[in-house]
Amino acid sequence: MKKLEEKILKEGSIAIGNVLKVDGFLNHQMDVAFLDEVGAEFYRLFKDAGVNKILTIEASGIGIACLAARYFGVPVVFAKKSKSSNISADVYMARVDSYTHNSSHDVIVSRDFLTKGEKILIIDDFLAKGNALQGLVSICRHAGCEVVGAGIVIEKAYQGGGDEIRRQGVRVESLARIASMSENGITFID
Amino acid sequence: MKKLEEKILKEGSIAIGNVLKVDGFLNHQMDVAFLDEVGAEFYRLFKDAGVNKILTIEASGIGIACLAARYFGVPVVFAKKSKSSNISADVYMARVDSYTHNSSHDVIVSRDFLTKGEKILIIDDFLAKGNALQGLVSICRHAGCEVVGAGIVIEKAYQGGGDEIRRQGVRVESLARIASMSENGITFID
Known part of the structure; x- marks a missing residue:
């Protein structure tokens, strides 16, 4: 999505x-008019996939998922995200390591809200090493749901997580794929 | 909002x-078509307030805020929400006690995203004792912003937080106001 790449170059920075x-x-202040276009783009990509439900993860993913x-x-x-490790019979759970925060936590979804046979589209703001996405895919599989795809706003392609998940047969569509990133600038995969 | 009260009675339960x-x-699975109507209702209530920006708090508030x-x-x-107490010069911060989780945490907003003189509408899913809302109001005031109002989906009016904040001169509009709640049922303030 050209407009997203331009926005990353113009408004993004490297910390x-x-x-x-x-x-x-994207993930503290949200440009809702733009993110609504992001939602429309996910719809264009996945409208024929028979999506029954969108699954995301708190916090930044929620707004984008709702708009889509x-x-x-x-x-x-x-x-x-749960810091406590009290596994309950009522939830599906996956363990996720966070690259950005250098920590790990459990990710939980109530069994009430994923039903066997449902076609799930996963949406998230970032994909880097792919741990969060992998956790969500694993939860869907435990629930007997079909993951029809993952819609990602920004993929740090050079970290490899996206391609690893594609190799597992999941359709991953990222609206911007970063090939490299340094103080010299950001380049994208076309 | 009649439809919201009916939905609480039909789909809600008391834990x-x-x-x-x-x-x-509302806060794990989100009925987006319905929450879009909630967003439209907040717009009906606050459309003449000159809103420049909507402020909410992670996680459940984000989806509703984006739809509005x-x-x-x-x-x-x-x-x-921040568990760590490292006060940075870059952020506005407030301390919030959570009634539901029996804990307290800091709530932070980057100084980059609140500008003096902006008219802010605060949106959140729940208002009980009002600690989270009070924290957001306090952050807006530190930033020199004007809080034109707060749009709340469900107010537990019997806990008093909403009225306390109204007494401070903030316009609080709650789409459902619970007068009482017990195993015998839920009653609303008209």
Whole structure:
């Protein structure tokens, strides 16, 4: 999505630790008019996939998922991050290591909100090493749901997580794929 | 909002500790078509208030704020919950005690995203004792912003937080106001 790449170049910056800061439009302040276009783009890509539900993960994913869900006419379920390790019979759970925060946590979804046979589109703002996405895919499989795809706003392609998940047969569509990133600039995969 | 009250009665339940569970449509699974109507209702209530920006708090508030922001044509900023107490010069901060989780945490907003003189509409899913809302109001005031109002989906009016904040001169509009709640049922303030 050309407009997204331009926005990343114009409004993004690179913080210490090679972290891409896009908190002016994506994950602290949200440019809702633009993110609504992002939602429409996900709909264009996945409208024929028979999506029953959108699954995302708190916090930044929720807004984008809701804006996209309007186009699909489906509900959103957001996975919750849990610091406590009390496994309950009521939830599906996956362990996720966070690259950005150098920590790990459990991600949980109530069994009430994923039903066997449902076709799930996963939406998230970032994909780097792919741990969060991998966790969501694993939760869907435990629930007997079909993951029809993953819609990602920004993929740090050079970290390899996206391609690893594609190799597992999941259709991953990222609206901007970063090939390289340094103080010299950002380049994208076409 | 009649449809919201009906939805609470039909789909909500009361969990241990007198917690209202509406996670089937509001704060785990999100009924986006319905929450889009909620967004439109906030727009009807606040469309003449000159809103420049919507402020909410992660996680459940984000989706509702984004759906409402489409109608207003403004960006959303979401306050982040922080367990760490490292006060940075870059952020506005407030301390918030959570009634539901029996804990407290800091709530932070980057100084980059609140500008003196901006008219802010605060949106959140729940208002009980009002600690989160109070924290957001306090952050806006530190930033020199004007809080033109707060749009709340469900107010537990019997806990008093809403009226306390109204007494401070903030316009608080709650789409459902719970007068009482017990195993015998839920009653609303008209």
